[in-house]
Amino acid sequence: MADSAGQQATGDWTEPGLFIVAPGVHRIPLPLPHDALRAVNVYAIESGDDLVLVDAGWALAETGGLLDAALDRIGRNSAEITRCLVTHVHRDHYTMAVILRRRFGTHVALGIGDRPSLTAAGVAGRENMAEHVLRLERAGAGPVIAALRAAFGDAPPEREDVWELPDEWLKDQATIQLDGRELRAVATPGHTQGHTVFADLGRNMLFAGDHVLPHITPSVGFEAVMAELPLGDYLRSLRLVLDLPDMRLLPAHGPVTDTTHARVHALLAHHEDRLSACLDRIEAGAHTAYQTALELPWTRRGRRFSDLDPFNQMLAVLETGVHLDLLVAQGRLAREATGKLLTYALPGPAAR
Numbered sequence: 135m136a137d138s139a140g141q142q143a144t145g146d147w148t149e150p151g152l153f154i155v156a157p158g159v160h161r162i163p164l165p166l167p168h169d170a171l172r173a174v175n176v177y178a179i180e181s182g183d184d185l186v187l188v189d190a191g192w193a194l195a196e197t198g199g200l201l202d203a204a205l206d207r208i209g210r211n212s213a214e215i216t217r218c219l220v221t222h223v224h225r226d227h228y229t230m231a232v233i234l235r236r237r238f239g240t241h242v243a244l245g246i247g248d249r250p251s252l253t254a255a256g257v258a259g260r261e262n263m264a265e266h267v268l269r270l271e272r273a274g275a276g277p278v279i280a281a282l283r284a285a286f287g288d289a290p291p292e293r294e295d296v297w298e299l300p301d302e303w304l305k306d307q308a309t310i311q312l313d314g315r316e317l318r319a320v321a322t323p324g325h326t327q328g329h330t331v332f333a334d335l336g337r338n339m340l341f342a343g344d345h346v347l348p349h350i351t352p353s354v355g356f357e358a359v360m361a362e363l364p365l366g367d368y369l370r371s372l373r374l375v376l377d378l379p380d381m382r383l384l385p386a387h388g389p390v391t392d393t394t395h396a397r398v399h400a401l402l403a404h405h406e407d408r409l410s411a412c413l414d415r416i417e418a419g420a421h422t423a424y425q426t427a428l429e430l431p432w433t434r435r436g437r438r439f440s441d442l443d444p445f446n447q448m449l450a451v452l453e454t455g456v457h458l459d460l461l462v463a464q465g466r467l468a469r470e471a472t473g474k475l476l477t478y479a480l481p482g483p484a485a486r
């Protein structure tokens with residue numbers, strides 16, 4: 135049966151079921167096909183005649199059944215969902231919304247900043263891996279490209295038809311009127327260009343998607359069409375959360391916690407540390423994002439780059455690239471392009 139808040143603090147947040155966060159707000163963890171993030175939280179809001187999902191999950195064969203089993207605990211089912219508010223276009227958040235719409239006509243809303251990436255994914259039939267390979271080439275990460283090819287092969291991926299457009303593109307500061315409850319959509323570009331969080335200011339809750347996660351640092355700019363300076367956007371969007379009241383944090387991955395502000399301060403400090411560490415590596419002789427990534431510790435456990443799997447090596451290199459590019463924008467590094475390859479150095483005459 136639906137559990138109390140105590141379970142949330144101590145238990146495994148990925149355990150399947152339906153968990154009460156607050157009256158009318160339920161957390162439903164749904165599975166992901168690989169381990170890294172372990173599960174995705176979908177939040178079901180019951181408000182008068184409305185049954186709304188914030189994020190919808192990854193459209194796996196079993197997702198619909200698990201969602202119904204969870205909703206059954208409050209005597210509801212997927213056919214009653216009136217709309218899906220999706221925080222961003224990544225497949226663990228968006229694709230099940232498309233399936234629900236096909237089955238039940240559910241209304242789907244997504245932040246308008248994700249339109250370029252969703253359109254690109256729709257055209258390519260998938261997320262645009264070629265774009266990521268190009269970014270790896272710019273980073274001088276040939277060995278990572280080779281490792282990815284060895285792990286996933288060279289064949290073009292299967293076409294998918296889940297990348298349909300939403301019914302509604304959400305704009306920043308849009309008011310979402312539910313029956314007896316109001317949410318404010320706040321555009322928080324960074325994790326993706328269109329990432330949007332939903333604030334229930336009356337009840338002091340932030341549906342944070344992947345913008346603020348309690349245990350991990352969200353990736354930045356991993357999308358088919360990347361912003362000019364995704365890390366700059368992300369840090370600005372973190373500060374937007376500090377402009378809102380300190381609320382309960384309802385993240386898409388990880389347990390519910392009591393404060394958004396404490397975690398935002400920690401994430402800002404983390405990126406400050408990473409920016410200085412990148413600067414140190416360039417000062418010590420690294421020239422490319424790949425060389426820099428090789429020298430940095432990764433994950434919460436401080437693992438070596440060489441111990442990461444090829445997919446996470448790719449994320450690590452891309453992550454390093456967005457840090458170096460922000461340092462360039464801040465005037466703390468200079469960047470030069472030779473063909474595709476981008477190299478970085480300290481600015482000024484001493485750099486050459």
Ligand SMILES: [Zn+2]
Nearest residue numbers: 224226344386
């Ligand atoms: Zn996610």
